[in-house]
Amino acid sequence: MSPASFAALPRLVSLAPRSAQARGLAGRILERAAGLHGCDDLLAGCAGAIKELRGVLDRYLRTRPVDYLVSFRALLAVDEEYHWANTLEGFTDDINHVDCPHCGVGVTTAIGDFGHYSQVWDGDEEIRRDLRPVAAEQLTGTGRWMHRIAVRDGQDVLADGITYLFGKAECPCCASVFTLADEYTSANRPVMR
Missing domain, CATH: 1.10.220 (Annexin V; domain 1)
Structure with missing residues (x-):
């Protein structure tokens, strides 16, 4: 810059x-x-x-x-939602990485044509858990705003992906459940002065 x-x-x-x-x-x-x-x-x-x-x-x-x-x-x-501006790819095959807030393992999440899941590898074994979308009416803050704009503009794939992004993920290792967007934001939102 x-x-x-x-x-x-x-x-x-x-x-x-x-x-x-x-x-x-x-x-x-x-x-x-x-x-x-x-x-x-x-x-x-x-x-x-x-x-x-x-x-x-x-x-x-x-x-x-x-x-x-x-x-x-x-x-x-x-x-100023820089972290979302730099990661959204339209949910055709968005892949993100977060750490489980409970056990610390690196979790890969997929939202799109490949499915909607969290994933870890244990040696050669892939372990997946389905993501749990949030109901549109339960979205708050940035998630609600993003979803509202996408719905208003007829962007159904984007709107659907946002419900998964702001929904719940289960850690395939420890089975704890966390809000995917919260963990991604915590790790990736830039600290502004």
């Missing part, structure tokens, strides 16, 4: 309503905004442009574009 990226952000936002490339570049800049880049003052100076980009992205998503996921991820970054 360089100062030029943040300096370009207002211009990209002004082009974003009519340019997929500008929306994409602005989104990628914001997806990487969390971190040690030494440009916090420049980022703070872009607050107006970032607010404007949020509206542009929200309106664009309502059109149900073919590049929906790119703009959805950019919207997550605008709302």
Whole structure:
């Protein structure tokens, strides 16, 4: 991330309503905004442009574009949900890694065409447990917001995947049950200054 990226952000936002490339570049800049880049003052100076980009992205998503996921991820970054902006792949075959909060074993989770499960390997033996989706009406906070946007925009696969992402996972080793999104967020959400 360089100062030029943040300096370009207002211009990209002004082009974003009519340019997929500008929306994409602005989104990628914001997806990487969390971190040690030494440009916090420049980022703070872009607050107006970032607010404007949020509206542009929200309106664009309502059109149900073919590049929906790119703009959805950019919207997550605008709302400082950097860890989700950088990991969501649309739930065709999203694979994530978390540690079980009870026994500490590394657990792989899959959400998508391969199924919805948590997994560990014990030597040559694969041990899987089904993920447990949360009911849409029980979603809260970021999960509810993400799901609401996906449903509003007719993104059924994304909406369904979010219910698994914010649902429960069972550790295949110790059988403890934990909220997948909480563990992923705990391990991956950047600490902001």
